Structure formats: structure tokens, C-alpha cells
Amino acid sequence: MTDLDLLYTEVEDDLRSTVRELLADRCDPAAVTAMYDDDRSVVDRLWKAMAADLGLAGLLVPEDRGGAGASAREAAVVLEELGRFAAPVPFLTSAVMATTALLDTDGPLLGEVASGERTAALAVPLATSPRSDLPSVPVTDGRLVGTITSVAGALEADVLLVPGRDERGVNLYAVPTADVTVTPVVSLDMTRQLADLTFEVAVGEPVLTEAEPTIRNALDTAAALLPSEQVGIAQWCLATTVGYLKERKQFGRVVGGYQALKHRLADLAITVDSATAAARYAAATLAAGDDDVLVATGVAQSYCGDAAVAAAEETIQLHGGIGMTWEHPAHLYLKRAKADQIALGTSGEHRARIADLVDLPAPH
Amino acid sequence: MTPEELSGRVRDFLAAHDPATTDRLELLRARFDAGLAWVYYPEGHGGLGLPRSMQAVVDQLLAAAGAPDIDPSKNGIGLGMAAPTILAFGTEEQKQRFLRPLWTGEEVWCQLFSEPGAGSDLAALATRAVRDGDEWVVNGQKVWTSSAHLARFAILVARTDPDVPKHRGITYFLCDMTDPGVDVRPLRQITGEAEFNEVFLTDVRIPDSQRLGEVGQGWAVATATLNNERVAIGGAAAPRESGMVGVVAQTWRDHPDRQTPELHERLVRLWVEAEVARLTGQRLRQKLAQGQPGPEGAAMKVSFARLAQQLSGLELEILGEDGLRFESDQGWTMARPDHVDFTGRDAGYRYLRAKGNSIEGGTSEILRNIVAERVLGLPAEHRVDKDVPWKDLAK
Numbered sequence: 001m002t003d004l005d006l007l008y009t010e011v012e013d014d015l016r017s018t019v020r021e022l023l024a025d026r027c028d029p030a031a032v033t034a035m036y037d038d039d040r041s042v043v044d045r046l047w048k049a050m051a052a053d054l055g056l057a058g059l060l061v062p063e064d065r066g067g068a069g070a071s072a073r074e075a076a077v078v079l080e081e082l083g084r085f086a087a088p089v090p091f092l093t094s095a096v097m098a099t100t101a102l103l104d105t106d107g108p109l110l111g112e113v114a115s116g117e118r119t120a121a122l123a124v125p126l127a128t129s130p131r132s133d134l135p136s137v138p139v140t141d142g143r144l145v146g147t148i149t150s151v152a153g154a155l156e157a158d159v160l161l162v163p164g165r166d167e168r169g170v171n172l173y174a175v176p177t178a179d180v181t182v183t184p185v186v187s188l189d190m191t192r193q194l195a196d197l198t199f200e201v202a203v204g205e206p207v208l209t210e211a212e213p214t215i216r217n218a219l220d221t222a223a224a225l226l227p228s229e230q231v232g233i234a235q236w237c238l239a240t241t242v243g244y245l246k247e248r249k250q251f252g253r254v255v256g257g258y259q260a261l262k263h264r265l266a267d268l269a270i271t272v273d274s275a276t277a278a279a280r281y282a283a284a285t286l287a288a289g290d291d292d293v294l295v296a297t298g299v300a301q302s303y304c305g306d307a308a309v310a311a312a313e314e315t316i317q318l319h320g321g322i323g324m325t326w327e328h329p330a331h332l333y334l335k336r337a338k339a340d341q342i343a344l345g346t347s348g349e350h351r352a353r354i355a356d357l358v359d360l361p362a363p364h
Numbered sequence: 365m366t367p368e369e370l371s372g373r374v375r376d377f378l379a380a381h382d383p384a385t386t387d388r389l390e391l392l393r394a395r396f397d398a399g400l401a402w403v404y405y406p407e408g409h410g411g412l413g414l415p416r417s418m419q420a421v422v423d424q425l426l427a428a429a430g431a432p433d434i435d436p437s438k439n440g441i442g443l444g445m446a447a448p449t450i451l452a453f454g455t456e457e458q459k460q461r462f463l464r465p466l467w468t469g470e471e472v473w474c475q476l477f478s479e480p481g482a483g484s485d486l487a488a489l490a491t492r493a494v495r496d497g498d499e500w501v502v503n504g505q506k507v508w509t510s511s512a513h514l515a516r517f518a519i520l521v522a523r524t525d526p527d528v529p530k531h532r533g534i535t536y537f538l539c540d541m542t543d544p545g546v547d548v549r550p551l552r553q554i555t556g557e558a559e560f561n562e563v564f565l566t567d568v569r570i571p572d573s574q575r576l577g578e579v580g581q582g583w584a585v586a587t588a589t590l591n592n593e594r595v596a597i598g599g600a601a602a603p604r605e606s607g608m609v610g611v612v613a614q615t616w617r618d619h620p621d622r623q624t625p626e627l628h629e630r631l632v633r634l635w636v637e638a639e640v641a642r643l644t645g646q647r648l649r650q651k652l653a654q655g656q657p658g659p660e661g662a663a664m665k666v667s668f669a670r671l672a673q674q675l676s677g678l679e680l681e682i683l684g685e686d687g688l689r690f691e692s693d694q695g696w697t698m699a700r701p702d703h704v705d706f707t708g709r710d711a712g713y714r715y716l717r718a719k720g721n722s723i724e725g726g727t728s729e730i731l732r733n734i735v736a737e738r739v740l741g742l743p744a745e746h747r748v749d750k751d752v753p754w755k756d757l758a759k
Contacts, residue, residue: 005650006643006646007647007651242741257746259733262733263729263736266731266735266740267732269735269739270666270735274641299639351636352632355635360616362628363624363625363628
């Protein structure tokens with residue numbers, strides 16, 4: 001619990017500008033909205049530009065293993081920008097979650113994912129919290145047979161990291177997506193569309209045995225960084241709503257001048273600022289290998305998830321009728337925020353986890 | 365100066381002033397003169413012109429050596445508000461005269477700002493200061509004055525020009541509380557005690573040398589004071605579980621028989637919010653590492669007040685039957701505390717005292733206006749009195 005830097009370094013600010021410039025250019029809200037009408041064309045070109053051209057797929061991978069050797073702080077900054085644009089790229093699922101798991105493996109897959117040549121996903125339901133029971137697929141006679149539902153990033157992946165369970169425990173298998181039945185799910189949040197995975201496939205050697213700690217660490221890492229995406233969502237919501245209320249006039253005056261609305265926006269600004277500090281601290285502890293990372297993650301997960309939802313809900317309400325339309329992008333953020341709040345464990349699950357960590361266990 | 369060099373300086377100081385054999389006050393004065401009081405203040409005024417973050421180096425080494433503390437809770441107004449304002453706006457003579465005894469605690473300070481008719485609208489204040497040669501003659505009534513009965517000096521705002529709009533006719537003074545015209549009367553509050561006072565000022569004479577800033581510039585000076593106050597109240601550096609959340613968490617741990625899932629849910633929720641507020645304060649301090657606080661402190665104070673109130677209310681419910689009993693300390697007996705401790709005494713006191721947190725130092729409603737207008741840039745509240753001379757305002 002040292003006094004970690006909760007602001008942004010110059011390098012982080014530069015990275016943010018680069019990512020923001022790309023997203024402003026190639027992540028048009030109309031193209032993102034089109035994903036809800038089954039046009040996913042925005043995804044591939046955007047992800048290719050981010051993963052390979054900007055090298056963001058390998059951000060968390062050490063240089064000697066083919067990556068950029070950056071830290072969780074930089075990954076957090078990327079996620080803030082992805083949240084700000086409700087960007088539909090598999091950064092969290094491939095470059096954070098699957099990559100963190102692959103760091104514990106040997107072999108070429110890590111380097112291929114880091115270079116953006118391949119995209120991976122960890123085959124667990126998006127709602128899995130780091131300490132819940134881990135779903136896995138039984139392996140019998142060298143065959144994975146079973147189903148895992150509601151997996152994020154599988155639609156964009158060409159390789160899946162599948163927890164397979166045999167008599168010795170849980171192993172991690174790398175399975176080409178082409179060998180799996182991937183059924184897209186009509187998702188609450190189509191900017192991170194889910195898929196159900198059905199396995200009936202022969203597998204060779206696992207990429208990792210006794211993989212449960214690795215999988216949980218991957219979930220913990222994603223849980224420490226998802227709050228930064230939620231901060232990006234919340235900051236967009238606040239800025240957009242403040243901007244609109246400075247323009248919108250009713251009863252002959254700007255509605256942002258009404259004290260009832262000013263106070264709501266002030267409260268929202270306080271919440272968003274607080275969420276920023278919580279998310280920054282989670283990323284900083286993760287980057288520093290600080291002992292406090294689990295508490296920091298739980299605090300950020302339980303606070304920022306709710307904060308982003310509150311921001312998106314206020315955005316809809318304070319925009320009035322226009323906020324309720326398909327045309328206005330507010331709904332992209334509401335859906336993303338609500339799905340993010342459930343992703344990797346609800347705020348309640350994370351509070352329960354913190355309670356144990358800080359000596360406030362639930363009563364029996 | 366590196367932290368190592370600073371540590372060396374502290375060790376040299378300790379070698380020359382052994383805490384075991386040196387008188388407390390003598391040691392504190394020497395510490396001030398060595399620039400080790402508040403290292404972020406300029407040299408010659410108790411500091412070394414270092415970043416605020418370096419203060420911890422000094423505090424830890426001195427505490428480890430058994431050196432006495434200044435007991436900051438006894439002079440919160442002085443340390444948190446008067447000192448930074450004197451530093452920013454004072455003349456060299458004023459800094460030399462006031463900062464050292466303020467820091468050592470020899471001279472306690474209070475704040476003569478609010479009036480019966482000027483609360484949130486502080487700039488409407490009616491206390492008059494009229495120039496008489498090298499002196500000012502002050503008449504009026506101030507209220508909600510913590511520590512007035514203990515204070516040697518006060519920071520005071522008074523109206524020096526009633527013919528201009530309210531913000532422009534105010535001047536800031538340093539008032540001697542031992543002047544015969546100063547009458548301090550206890551103001552009993554909902555806790556039963558009288559932490560505050562009413563202060564009646566009758567022909568109080570203040571030398572012009574104790575004016576802080578220019579005549580008519582008092583509002584700008586006072587704004588700097590208030591920004592410091594909000595940072596002092598809402599943004600103090602603190603480890604996890606300090607303040608109200610730590611007290612209530614301990615009460616929870618001490619009462620396993622009172623634990624229910626519903627209380628647990630509320631406690632953990634508030635614990636998380638308090639931890640986030642702590643991190644937000646840490647982040648704000650990193651932003652403000654240099655320079656004067658701006659409106660950002662307002663947001664911190666809103667969070668602090670809400671959490672203190674919700675946590676202290678929850679604590680009474682955790683205590684159940686014991687929460688009904690207000691007898692563990694001094695009961696409702698009228699007392700005159702010599703310092704304010706929001707988390708001190710018993711749970712009933714804490715609950716009641718916390719009600720003041722969203723009123724003192726700017727109500728949470730005014731602070732939300734400040735966040736909305738000065739941080740978010742939303743339109744200002746309609747002000748009918750802005751350009752009207754103070755003497756023509758409806759009173």
C-alpha cells in the first residue's frame with residue numbers, strides 16, 4: 001500500500017493519444033451501432049490496426065518473448081480509450097486475459113498472439129468471477145466433449161484456450177476455433193458479443209497442465225483492468241451529458257443551468273473522479289506487483305462497475321427522449337456498462353471477496 | 365534535496381536537540397527554525413521549499429526518535445487555513461510574526477467568517493471595519509466559531525466599503541482575540557457540548573499592519589482560505605481504514621453478536637466507498653503536489669461528509685441497544701472541548717457531530733454548485749445581487 005502514482009506518465013499520455021486518434025478515425029459510432037444489425041465489419045479492420053500496426057496485442061508481453069514489454073498501467077490506458085469509444089475489439093479477451101494465461105506457457109503461441117498474427121480467447125463464461133467455480137470441459141480418451149456458454153472474444157479468436165478436465169485436474173488446451181462449434185449469442189452488449197462453444201474434438205498435449213492458478217490469475221488480471229474500461233465509459237458519459245446540457249434549451253434557458261440537474265451532474269462528476277482513482281490504483285498495484293493488488297482489484301471492480309452503469313443511466317435520463325433513440329450512441333454505452341458490471345463477477349461478488357481480505361467476513 | 369539528504373538534516377537536528385533532554389516547546393521552536401516544521405514551506409518560514417510528499421520523511425524520523433508532536437487537532441484552523449493564507453498573502457513581517465507560534469501551538473487560531481445573516485452567502489457579511497488612522501475599528505457579530513474561547517488570534521473578514529457590490533468591499537484581517545471588545549459566548553450544539561461560539565465584536569481595534577492583502581481584496585484571500593479548508597477537511601493523507609470507516613469497522617469486529625447479513629452488506633459497501641474516497645484524495649494530492657488547491661477539494665469534501673454520516677449512522681444500528689444509550693462518555697453534559705475529533709468519544713456523539721460535516725466549510729449543496737460551475741463549466745446560479753452595492757441589498 002505504498003503511495004503509488006495514480007496519475008498518468010508522459011508515456012501513458014502519448015499512448016492514449018495514439019489509441020484515441022486511431023479510434024476517432026476508425027471506430028465510428030454508426031459502425032458500432034451496425035453491429036446490433038449483424039454488420040460486424042468494423043471489428044476486423046479496427047483490431048488489425050490496433051493489434052498488429054500499433055502493436056497493442058503484445059503490450060503485456062515481455063520484449064524477449066515478442067511483445068512490447070509494457071505494464072498493466074499502459075494496458076489500462078488502452079482500456080480507458082476502448083471504453084470511451086465502446087470499441088468492439090478483443091483487447092481485453094485476447095491481449096489481456098488469454099495473453100496473461102499464455103505467459104505461463106512455452107511454445108510459439110504467445111509470440112503469435114503478441115504480434116497480432118493470431119487472436120486468442122480464454123474459453124470461460126464472461127461472467128466468471130476470479131474466485132467462483134471454474135467451468136471446464138471433460139477430456140476423455142484425448143477428446144474434449146462438452147459446452148461452455150457465453151464466452152467473450154471467441155467470435156474474434158482463431159484459437160481458444162480451453163480448460164479441459166481429466167482425472168489429474170484442469171489443463172489448458174489450445175484449440176483452433178475452426179474445430180469448435182461457435183454459436184453467436186444475441187447479446188445484451190453486441191460490442192462484446194458472446195458465443196456458446198460446443199466441443200467435440202480430439203486434442204493433443206495441453207499447453208499447460210495444472211492450469212487452475214493460471215486461469216484464475218488471468219481472470220484476476222482482467223478484473224484489475226476492466227475497471228479502466230469502465231472509467232472510459234463513465235468519462236464519455238459525463239462529458240457527453242455535460243456537453244449536451246450546456247447546449248440544450250428549454251423554457252428559454254440552457255437546461256444545464258437548473259440546479260436540480262447541476263447537482264446530479266456534480267454528483268456524477270464526483271463518482272467518475274472517484275472511479276478513476278480506484279481504477280488507477282488497481283492498475284498501479286498490478287503493474288508494481290504490489291501485495292495489495294487483490295484488495296485494489298476488488299475495490300475497483302465493485303466501485304467502477306456500478307459507477308459506469310450509473311453514468312450511462314444518467315446519460316439516458318438527462319438526454320431526455322433523444323437518449324432513448326437508436327440513433328444516439330448513449331445506448332451503446334449503457335449496454336456495454338451493464339454487461340461490464342456483470343463481467344468477471346458482479347460488484348456484489350467482488351465486495352464479498354474484499355470482505356474476507358480485509359477482515360470483515362460475512363456473519364455465519 | 366534528496367530524501368537521503370533530508371534524512372541527514374533530520375539526524376543532525378536530533379543530534380543537536382536530544383528529544384530526551386530538550387523542553388517540548390524549545391524543541392518545536394528549534395524544529396521550526398531548522399526548516400523541519402513543514403518542509404514544503406519556504407526557507408525561513410519553517411520549511412525548506414521541498415515537495416509536500418517529503419514531509420513524511422521528517423515526521424517518521426522524528427516520531428521514531430521520540431520527538432514531541434505539535435498536536436495538530438488543537439489548532440486545525442491555524443494549521444489548515446490561517447497558515448497557508450498568511451503564507452500566500454502575508455507581508456514578510458506578518459509571516460515572521462505569526463507562523464512560528466502558530467505552528468508550535470503557542471498561539472491557537474480561530475476563524476471569524478460566518479455571521480447570522482451570512483452563511484452560504486458569506487460575501488453578504490455585515491461586520492464593519494472602519495479605518496481610524498493606523499487602525500481599523502470593527503463592529504459586528506460572528507457565529508459558528510470553533511475554538512474562539514481558546515484562540516489567541518483569528519482570521520477575520522469584514523466589510524470595509526458598503527458602497528460597492530458585496531464581493532468587492534471586503535477586507536481580510538488578523539484579529540487579536542484578547543482585545544477587550546471581543547466577547548466570546550458558547551453556542552451549545554446538538555451533541556450537548558459547546559464546541560462553537562458566537563463572537564460579538566464591539567469597537568475592536570486592529571492595527572493596519574494586521575490587514576492581510578489589499579483593502580477590498582478580502583474575498584480573493586478568503587476564497588484561498590476556504591479552498592484550503594476543504595482540502596483540510598476532505599483530503600488529508602491517511603492510511604486505509606483511518607477516520608470514521610476504521611472506527612465503524614472496529615465496532616463491527618468487536619460485536620460479533622450484532623452481525624447480520626443486512627448490516628454486513630451496508631458496511632462493506634461503505635467500506636469500499638471510503639477506500640475509494642481515500643484513493644481519490646491521494647490522487648488529488650498528487651495533482652496538487654505544487655500550488656494552491658482549487659475547486660477540486662469541494663468534491664472530496666462532499667464525499668467525506670456523506671460517508672461520515674452514513675457510516676456513523678450505521679454504527680448506531682450495529683450497536684443496537686447500546687446505540688440507544690448516550691452515556692459512555694460524558695452524556696449530554698455541557699462541555700467546552702479543547703479540540704474537535706470527529707471520530708472521538710462514543711457512537712452517539714459521532715453520529716450527531718457528523719451532521720455538521722455537510723454544513724461546516726461549505727454546505728454540500730454549495731459545494732455541488734462549485735463542482736458544477738467551476739469544474740464542469742455549467743452556467744452559474746442566477747445572482748440578483750451581484751452588481752448591487754452592498755448597502756442597497758435586501759437584508
